[in-house]
Amino acid sequence: MDTNLEKLGYQWITATSDSVDVESEYYCQTKDIFEARNDRMSEELIIRGMDDGLAYLIYAIAGELGNNSFDHNIGNWPNVMGIFYAFDYDGKNGILVIADRGIGVLGSLKNAVSNLKDDKEALEIAFTKKISSRVLENRGNGLKFIKSNVSEKNFTLEFISGNAKADLNHDMKISEAEQLIAGCLAILKF
Amino acid sequence: MKIEIIKYGDKLVSRPSGREVFLSMESNILKDLSNDEPIEIDFAGVKALTPSWADEVITKIAQRFKKVSLVNTENMTVQATLKTLREYSDLKV
Numbered sequence: 001m002d003t004n005l006e007k008l009g010y011q012w013i014t015a016t017s018d019s020v021d022v023e024s025e026y027y028c029q030t031k032d033i034f035e036a037r038n039d040r041m042s043e044e045l046i047i048r049g050m051d052d053g054l055a056y057l058i059y060a061i062a063g064e065l066g067n068n069s070f071d072h073n074i075g076n077w078p079n080v081m082g083i084f085y086a087f088d089y090d091g092k093n094g095i096l097v098i099a100d101r102g103i104g105v106l107g108s109l110k111n112a113v114s115n116l117k118d119d120k121e122a123l124e125i126a127f128t129k130k131i132s133s134r135v136l137e138n139r140g141n142g143l144k145f146i147k148s149n150v151s152e153k154n155f156t157l158e159f160i161s162g163n164a165k166a167d168l169n170h171d172m173k174i175s176e177a178e179q180l181i182a183g184c185l186a187i188l189k190f
Numbered sequence: 191m192k193i194e195i196i197k198y199g200d201k202l203v204s205r206p207s208g209r210e211v212f213l214s215m216e217s218n219i220l221k222d223l224s225n226d227e228p229i230e231i232d233f234a235g236v237k238a239l240t241p242s243w244a245d246e247v248i249t250k251i252a253q254r255f256k257k258v259s260l261v262n263t264e265n266m267t268v269q270a271t272l273k274t275l276r277e278y279s280d281l282k283v
């Protein structure tokens with residue numbers, strides 16, 4: 001399994017706006033590119049020996065993460081639009097890295113949830129609370145879906161946005177991120 | 191009325207594509223139906239479903255019609271999505 005992907009994802013999201021590697025094979029500028037690559041991932045996981053059901057579950061998780069990035073930042077990208085999307089699976093262990101340089105979870109939620117304190121509270125709400133808002137309608141269920149499946153399948157997920165980090169397995173722990181991430185960075189290990 | 195979800199694709203992931211599907215349903219197969227019409231939603235053949243797509247289609251059908259049933263829901267992502275919608279989107283079926 002290529003553990004370098006994690007490092008590449010960090011580099012991509014923390015680079016200054018004029019030095020982001022937009023030539024990277026892992027960069028998806030538009031949603032169409034992401035969706036085509038994500039479609040291929042599910043088939044690739046199956047070819048490498050993964051059970052079909054599990055492969056499509058990981059595909060669905062990646063779909064929610066990647067589409068969130070595009071849907072919540074449409075017309076509002078602070079600098080480089082699009083996402084970093086990479087995965088690897090060696091037949092036993094796998095990794096998926098998705099990152100965007102967007103407005104982050106706090107930026108997405110603050111119009112819908114009043115009095116949000118900080119990035120930590122935004123992550124807590126995004127992963128656990130039912131959000132009743134005309135602005136978001138039924139949006140925001142993707143991260144709850146991911147949390148539930150990470151727990152049930154014994155995956156791990158590190159999700160960083162702003163200066164908050166959520167570590168998920170059977171439980172979720174929210175802490176201060178070591179490094180500020182403008183946007184969102186998700187690292188799923190399966 | 192039976193709605194075969196596979197007719198809209200076997201990987202149903204994004205919210206905009208779900209929205210397009212529901213708009214199409216509203217102007218075609220659901221157009222002249224009474225709210226009392228029994229609706230059977232069939233997931234046979236679906237490989238991947240997410241809450242984003244399903245919120246735009248399944249939740250909206252369930253909000254409009256009184257008698258909705260779901261069949262062939264064994265797929266792992268269908269099960270997981272329905273669980274999420276029941277918990278967070280007030281899906282009652």
